[in-house]
Amino acid sequence: MLFNSFEFLVFLIVVFGFYWFVFNKKVKHQNILLLLASYIFYGWWDYRFLSLIFISTLVDYFVGLQLYRTTKNAHRKLLLGISMAFNIGLLAFFKYFNFFVDSWIHLLNNIGYHTQNTWTLNIILPVGISFYTFQTMSYTIDVYRNKLKPTGDFISFAAFVSFFPQLVAGPIERASNLLPQILGQRTFSYEKGMQGLRLILWGLVKKVVIADVLALKVDDIFGNYHDFGGGVLWLGALYFAIQIYCDFSGYSDIAIGVSKLFGIELMSNFKFPYFSRNVAEFWRRWHISLSTWFRDYLYIPLGGSRGSTWKSLRNVFVIFLVSGLWHGANWTFVVWGGVHAMLFVPSYIKGSNRKYVDNVVAESSWFPSLREAGQILFTFLMVVLAWVFFRSESLASALEYLSFMFTKFNFPPIYKNGLYSVGSLLFLDWIFRKDERLNFTFLEIIDKRVLGIVEVVVIIAVVYLISLNTSSGQFIYFQF
Structure with missing residues (x-):
């Protein structure tokens, strides 16, 4: 869904109306609405990629909680490694797999080892993957560095990761700025x-x-x-x-x-x-x-x-x-x-x-x-x-x-x-x-x-x- 489209105009008016006039009594209800709206917004391009952002959210949510609960340095490094490996692996596969394969084949051909490229895949790049993977990684790293306390509210965390205004092209928000606002009470200001x-x-x-x-x-x-x-x-x-x-x-x-x-x-x-x-x-x-x-x-x-x-x-x-x-x-x-x-x-x-x-x-x-x-x-x-x-x-x-x-x-x-x-x-x-x-x-x-x-x-x-x-x-x- 593009910002410069009639669909988004209708979408924004509807979400705004429900947000301030129906679900304005409880933050939890507003966050559920934000999460639902964000997934509709993202799924508008290709609903199949919703699974990627959901799994990324799930991984970093549980990694953040475990980082906070354990004090053993080896365990903390392992947990951080899991988060980094998953997010970077996700990004590397969808965005860079064909690039590195093509570059390797081209290099071999240039030095005399002629070979055909049979390894590239027909991969569709998920919209915004470079943005939301960096956003979730910054959350895990900050929790690992003890600069941020993880949240136990999965709905709010998922809303932070998928917040629709900045989901597909940034700004790449830090959890220290956006997450407290998601968790806290909001009031409308004219x-x-x-x-x-x-x-x-x-x-x-x-x-x-x-x-x-x-x-x-x-x-x-x-x-x-x-x-x-x-x-x-x-x-x-x-x-x-x-x-x-x-x-x-x-x-x-x-x-x-x-x-x-x-x-x-x-x-x-x-x-x-x-x-x-x-x-x-x-x-x-x-x-x-x-x-x-x-x-x-x-x-x-x-x-x-x-x-x-x-x-x-x-x-x-x-x-x-x-x-x-x-x-x-x-x-x-x-x-x-x-x-x-x-x-x-x-x-x-x-x-x-x-x-x-x-x-x-x-x-x-x-x-x-x-x-x-x-x-x-x-x-x-x-x-x-x-x-x-x-x-x-x-x-x-x-x-x-x-x-x-x-x-x-x-x-x-x-x-x-x-x-x-x-x-x-x-x-x-x-x-x-x-x-x-x-x-x-x-x-x-x-x-x-x-x-x-x-x-x-x-x-x-x-x-x-x-x-x-x-x-x-x-x-x-x-x-x-």
Whole structure:
């Protein structure tokens, strides 16, 4: 079930009504409703995969309880290993089995051992498996580290794992944030409801009005890049950079907004990454829930920045390469991660990777300084070039695409719709850059008496109707 579909609009209204007007007396009843709604939402794609998420939930629920009950280190390690083996095994089989088999066969053929591939399977990738497996693993790891007390309420835990707004494309929530909210009493807040509706509206605009419009042009350019000059290929890379940002951050905005309607706060997943002043800042603002997950559960356990410089750089490359592989079973994603690692290294060596942690660019003025503008443009350019690997079907096509960008360059024709979309997005992002949750009442600037909940709902309904006529509706990150 897609956020930008009429089915989801009806689904959301029905669940919202039952949640606040029928089952609002007891948290347990609300959680049963959330669990049922989440399984309906997930089963809408393919009900057969509900068994996977249920078994994953069951395994980590009981592992968490046993971790809390035993004090023997060997037993605790065994229990953690069971959880890791199951979740990583699940992910490896459905997402990476064919990839590794194909890569192994290709390697053997290259070194002279010619063999046919008879091992690959016709495997369907379950939607959202990369997200909910990471979410359940973080729960088990935190219980193992004694940072979290496990819950004995299976319904609430299952609702935490399958919470439908963020189930299939994040944010990847931590149990320490989401689970207490699932377990606790929730009350409806008109103010949070309005904030949620604004985020839903803004997310739908980014997805339907910008991402889906750019997708048509991006698909044409990347699918037929041999037929275009370098100028058009530059536009294709730029359009994809904006498309994937609007597509993914739009999903996150809607997920956060929908959660607010149910009295639940999710973590921010994007903080205007294209205004970053170096790649380190970009990764603190892009897909935050994933980058912090790898930081806490991979980078720091590997030693983080402790130890020698070489070991620290090794750890940096490990998390970027694994992050690339997480995105997809293709060497293009691994190379994309490696490119970002190389872009990250200079700031790490100079010690500037922690320079822009809390401050926002041009925080006290309307315009950035010339130095900041140069940093933003350079970082954005590097990120756009790296996106070519992410979007291309193979390494060969990515390298050829990049070479044509520089060797076949010509001034491209003006695609007004695409440029309008890019310009509008960057302009609005610049205005909103200090608050990714849109907590300020920008809609009420016009007239507080005119713009209220009815008007916002009408606007959302109109955007949903527009979305029914678009040719591209699927969110990009569903494939990851």
